[in-house]
Amino acid sequence: GPWEAALFGRVLQRADCLQHCLGRRLGAAPSAHRASHAIRRDFEQREPYNYLQVAFFQLKKLDQAVSAAHTFFVANPQHLQMREDIEKYRRMSGVKSDNFRDLEATPHWEAYEAGVQHYNADEYLQAVARLEESLTEALSALEECRALCEGPWEDEDEEEEEMQPGLYEAIAAHYIQVLKCRQQCVLEIATKPGRISATEDFIPSHLDLLQFAYDQVGNQALAAECAASYLLFYPTDEPMLEKMKQYCTELGEDTAVTARESIQHYVQRSLMEKKLIYYAVEHLGGTFNDPDLWTPDELIPENLKEKHREDQEKQKQETLDGEEREKRGPLPFEGIAVTMDSRQMNGTQRVVFDRVLTESECKDLLRLTKAAGEAGDGYRARRSPHTPHERFEGLTVLKAIQLAQNGDVDWRDAKLLLQASEKSRKIIESYFTPGKKLHFSFTHLVCRTAVDEEQEGRMDLSHPVHADNCLLDPEGQECWREPPAYVYRDYSGILYLNDDFQGGGLFFTEMDTVTVTAEVHPKCGRLVAFSSGKENPHGVWAVSRGKRCAIALWYTHSQEHAEQERVKAEELMKQRAVEQDQPDGEHQGADHSGRSSSELPIPNGGARPMSRRHKPGSDRTQHPKKLRARDEF
Template structure:
């Protein structure tokens, strides 16, 4: 009932249909106390799954607002309580001489002071949280690690853009899509969605904006751009704003480190939340808080969608600031920023030289001129935390990866310096590269003469993948390419009949099945040589695929198609989509969860897939494999004549094709199955149709006379039948028609 009432309330907050709405996601009700983000997000996903687009939008937006309000409240309450009178430990000397002094007495005084300060801070934070967040405060809005990761990846905006699209709010859909895409630039489906939005005339250009851009990045980028145009006067305010926003963002991040979710995450990962006594638990939690605070430096310096932070973010910004101040004649402020750089790197010769130049230009010493106070506070606090963490590393076995290259050596205990130095200097080439596995480990594969193993699964960063070269000669590739061309001219395109590809509006797709090729050859529309070669090559691929992946279990062809993708001229500018989106061949891939559901409409009976390429005279069109999230590319293969890429058809091998931006890309696509009932019936029909009278007798006579009449090597598919293994037994590879 409570969820129903909340849903009705949020629906009332939605603007009426047809009302103008600016691009962006404005807060729904800023004065209302935030609700639990996890419940709102879960309800939003349920509404989305049910197709209730308006409630889904309301709930997801409120989840975003609640999450942001929780972060602001923690930051503000932390700053307020830290500045409260009496918040710090009183400066009472515990070892002062007196009648009651002694080890036990000093320990009792220390405990009382510590607990009194902790209780006062807890009381202040609890009261502040209740005022800002309602009864229960931050504890009521506790967020788990899974939801925290979802918000970090901006997943709510992915659902929002789809829901807005269904509601015909295209500007808002484009804004949400762009926001998600900025943080997930390799998300292939979103690349296609973005391309579609850009082609829509009703979507305004200003809609493509990042709704979650941290303020410091916007100011930083604009300041650097202005400085690059020699407009230092305009750049200075933006660079100063960037510095203040960076420090504010770090404070917000640090405040989040004290929240219950950080403790919850660590307890879930380590399972050690209740181990040890009072002081061990206090020390363990304090170490985790300090580790989190130190990570805030890297988090703040990492752009959305990037994996690594900008190196030396603060010192580099200070260098830009002193240059900008010097260009406009503010030498005193320029010196402040140079002195601040020297706090990070006291031996920086370039900074020392610039400082001397500024002092010479000023002429007389300026009393009180020193580094920036905000940078001094930042460094002193950071060094204090590092000392605690290095102490915990040395004496408690804690782990700590220092995010800063400027940490003075004096802060690091001598016992740890050598090990840390070795870790920093260690390079990948210090180790011998792994040796390739011997041939006997490759599942006793029987390679044809002239066919070479180019990449195995290990080299392709996956499982059940292989690249073989040499399956076709250039002449055979030419015959099959001519077959595709002749079939196109005969108007016999199967599949999509030469129309625009269903996967990309920028390409034309043509497909030719083995039966259609045989029918055209039988009618005289195309040469019989190409149609027969198509049959022979498909069996050649099946035989090799079985030998490599399934020597003990027969594979059958389930579908064979000669496919050509052609780039449409004049439609390739600023293209962002793929020739074929990421997918798996026998299951429905869900990139959001990484699951692959082996159910219709997928061809669930397909077990292995193969692509035999015929040419490479085109731009783009490379095959690539990804992780199950359809984001991370794990391997990429460039087509060439006679190259076969074979792989298992399940969710372990998601794959796609980069856009073909020029020329025509042709390949033979084949799918294999273990199930005899799903073997390709058209293949047998095509073979029967191409079979000429008394063909068997002619083949026997020709084979007997071949050594004397034609010394050239026989086709690989026939040679394979004669190959024997080292024991003299016939190979386990056998033809299954």
């Protein structure tokens, strides 16, 4: 019909215009300038800067080498070799702090983080300026991303031989692919370099912060405009509706308050695209991962709402699980003292137990650490992956049993490692998650030894501040639960074996990684346990003299991520028991430390938990500035 000619006439004119522009800019067929997926991925991961830093270093252009290295490291924070290179650059003479700059820094992220910092510091005038800048730059970056979506058709099932679609099916499929790409652009601009997860509600959060900041500086007109803009995303948000009533009263009922045109356009266009995508998913098939939390429920087709409800129920259950974790269970062994709990440690999901091991058991386990230095796994007395000023030695439970099989260590010491870690697991499970099974994720007998000749002028930590199941982002006040973090870990523990060294204490911080909230000093038989998430950022002070040894423990509720090396170690131990013709878990006679059963001995006397009450926040004054010298990354 005539509509077809009119539609495709405009399409052909648009294609001709694009071909002309590309030819004039690039001077060749556009297809010759399209990069492969591999090349695009390398540039997204800033791989060229890895090569550039080496080239600049060889050319003795140190400032450019440092900038290139830092730019690469921002997007690849888990790259250990680059971490070492960065540390070497910091120690070089002639390197200035401003050389460590991100050459690919996106304007909206720089402005956003600065704005949030001003906002948190109650500097609202400065916050307004930077947040407005961020919002403008973010919307501009969004348009650039959307323009790049109009590329060639990318067949997700190109390996499968299927009948080719007809004209309208092909057009519809390509158009919906473009729309889905445009919708995902909000995730791209809301994802900080080096991260996978996006900041939720990135655009609405700007408006929420701005309305409050404008109100604080006395500009109710702009505060009302931002509130009205925010309500386009969440029209039933009660607190914001109350603020709107307040602003209208202050400004006068006759004053018209409208949302920003740029936000109106953004929301209307997004809703139109979502409506088309959901229609295609319902009638033509396929899937759509909606990037927005604010999408109206009525826009989602009825047969797709069930999955949406399931996602909401899952989120609700996770909240209930969090509340349930606050209920504490009884300890399964007598004589163990709760030295500090979460309240005394100024945090949540934290606890310190004492008397988990006896002095003789600590000595027996320390004997194993000698084997770790000579034949262990871990780093076999090499420099620590976290600092060049310490050596690192490690031994897994399986390696300990294998060494016992070879006669390199005493069987009883190897078995004690299994027993001590299992006892710790039962204590932590009973205290934090009574009735819910905790599985071992990883068990590591580990020592950190100070390198004597490397301690002068030392400014770093034994282990930088981190969280155990997410990637900590102190500037953005976020912790991204995504690979390469061990996202399945739920609880962590450290069972200390000695205290005859200097430094090496554990400390907890706030999300900024600088404000120390609690410290734990190692000693034989002390077990510190905590949840592995963003609520417990922690690090280890530098070991400046001697050797610090402990059993590092990580646990998971997920059976599929249970430690397989431990299963194998227990099987070998059972084989050993069969060979000795005795029930598994019993020793032949008394051992050198007086142990005669598979359980660790329980100290006599039910001493009441030691109460060490701290004034909330008082621990924050204990050496908080020591962390200022941490690597800024």
